[in-house]
Amino acid sequence: MAETGFQDQLAQTAVATESALDLLLSPEAAAGETVRPGRLLEAMRHAMLGGGKRLRPALVAAAARLFGVDGEGPLRAGLAIECVHGYSLVHDDLPAMDDDDLRRGRPTVHRAFDEATAILAGDALQTLAFDVLADERTHSDAAVRIALVATLARAAGVGGMAGGQLLDLAAEGRFGGGAAGLMAEHDVAQLQAMKTGALLEASVEMGAILGRADPAARTALKAYAKALGAAFQVADDLLDVEGAAGTVGKATGKDAVAGKATLVGIRGVEGARLRLEQLTDDALVALAPFGEAAEPLRGAARFVAMRDR
Template sequence: MPFETALIARAGPLEALLRQLLDERPLSGEIARPGQLMAAMRHGVLNGGKRLRPFLVLESAALFSADGEAALRVAAALECVHCYSLIHDDLPAMDDDDLRRGQPTVHKAFDDATAILAGDGLLTLAFDVIADEATALPAERRAALVLALARAAGAGGMVGGQTLDLEAERIRPDETGIIRLQAMKTGALIRFACEAGAIIAGAPPADRERLAEFGSAIGLAFQLADDLLDLTADASQMGKATGKDAAAGKATLVALHGADWARDQLNGLVDQAHALLDPYGEDAALLKQAAKFVANRNN
């Protein structure tokens, strides 16, 4: 199956589940779901997007013949975390963006306070979804997923990386610092997405680590490609503002070494990612295509 066809096919059931999870009807144990809050959460989630991270969860789980419905719920939880991060990143106190995926950002469509609360709601919902018995996995696997996602999303992962990114506007990091920042801000959730399939399946630790390493490689490739696009693409192509990193004087590997170097690095990261998946043979074909897609994407 061509990769982009597979990506779209995987996104269909995910979108349906996300709509269900973001319904205004309260769940058992909830009191009420305010209409404006839920509308803002839906605006931040159900607005297109490639759904790459959920795809990686689903394909990494399929690599080990894991339960597809459980994997879909974990994929939806991860997308909630990712979308919360975008809502908060777009706020005036952070990256101050007006467009996301070609639509007004949540704080523009609603207001700053509602956007903050929508992000809070999505982050909390993600752990609700994984911990719920509807995610039909043994309790220890659900606990392992909660822990791994919390570590990837928190102070030692994505949130810490966003902090370093804001600091980088004032104090330019060296190459080691840039790599650490990007591994946390962008790479941590992608690494989790790939590792999650092995956790869902109860695969041996060696497989879990191999998939995590694959995720680290394509996470770095994703950020390198993003930095290249920020330099070369326009807003209509990206669905968001471009050129902001250069305007802010933000340190990136592309700014440090140049576009040609970055393209060479992307090729090397794809080779590294493919080598990590070689033991799985043809079963890993779509994940290998995902590595190429990440490195060669144009939006």
Template sequence: MMSSTGSFMARLSDVARDVEVCLEALLSNEARSGEMARPERLISAMRHAALGGGKRLRPFLTIETARLFSREGAGPLRSGSAIELLHCYSLVHDDLPSMDDDDLRRGRPTVHKAFDEATAILAGDALQTLAFEILADPATDPDAVVRAELVFGLARASGLGGMVGGQQLDLAAEGRYGPASLSEADIRRLQMMKTGALLTFSVEAGAILGRADTTAREALRAYGRALGAAFQVADDILDREASAEALGKRTGKDLEKGKATLVDHLGMEGAKRECRHLVEDAQTALEPFGPDAQILREAVRFVAEREV
């Protein structure tokens, strides 16, 4: 019999494969109905950014949350793939010379290195807009209200008060606009916006697709917030302990730039303890769903304990 961890990893791998197939189709070279053309260099850069790598955690969360409510098939897959495209756009822009100035992503040259900076900016823009196009398409869900909720939720999670706003706070934390001294509360807010908001919405999207009631959605939102926070603390720990070869990207960036993280405020052991507490909070939020939420329980443990 396969262990629960083995079952989880098999499921994660299956979803990643399905998402890859879906992304391949969405990022095909052929122009779709209503499009005039797909410029070859631009679509190649988009494919470089989105295909052939990553754990596909965000679509996994969407798909598995929707399954809690017996909602499976094209809707959750397309929605999760849209969120992944939005995430990939953020990575392309995050790697730019004006941002983190990274040369490697997932062990491969970043988009601006593989192509050029202008193409990387345009590829990110196009990935972002394609994400919203997918969510607004009736092929994702026949109910216009559901589609509107998905579009609204992704915009809120990824924009001014979410991921993009968090990136601005992150730049300020590096001292770009003057001396920066972040409190623990400042760090938590920055991380919840930059990283946590999109992870939380990945869970919420599954609940929206599943027509979950208000009580269930609030429980899942609490789960998503705890998972998002655990993800970032684990990321901070990996940035100090893992090798660049293992992660497929440069490590030690925050330390180089003098930017404080929870590892600095809590110490390494304190950060690991915080990660365990967040896992417990996420598990508690899932209690109303009983054994049906086992895969989501495994997901938060995976996030906290991953080594890459």
């Protein structure tokens, strides 16, 4: 079963990622560093270790494997994306942002440490992502490494994840703008494509870069990743209304409380479910050129649509 294929990939990636992060965040200073202050390192470890589905690293691995590439390259590219994802969660949880006390059932970084440490831990995690990509263990060819850097930077910046997070706060009326409920569906889709989609798309793209995919394959994978990213967010919105806090590991029903515009709010639960099915189909259709070899990526699309947290 395809889902099993991707679940295997997820499980393997989770173990490899956890252990690689543990090494990456070891107390010994790396070459070119002075010392690693213990408190900062501990906060980074708190943010990164002991949890997380490692969906993004698994997507890198599954996309690279489509071209016969596995091993340390996809693992390290996955670490880099996971560091950017982790930094964004640490900063999103801050009192000035979403003000969350819990993340994956554990205290958020600013609750376990303090706000200043959480800000710096997020900052240092973003830096670490690029440090990891620049290292020649990621790929022997500098041109491949710099393409990974460019892809991740474009996905994370003002026109990607960080920009999407700002639009998300604006949609909550945080900057005195109009009511969130008035947002058009295409605005919600764009916001979510930036906030969540960009990094998921970058995961697939980075796998394709490591696999030295040709332009046609890159285009097909881009369409796949776009649909996958959108499906992820619709599934997330559905979880927010349907999930129980115990399963989801964070507070639920927050979107409604925040007056946040979501697809569920615009189309209702059934409409959102239909949209999720359509997006999943779009993702599967985009994989048609790859035949059997793309089964793990198909499994990823089904996993994203069916996940319960």
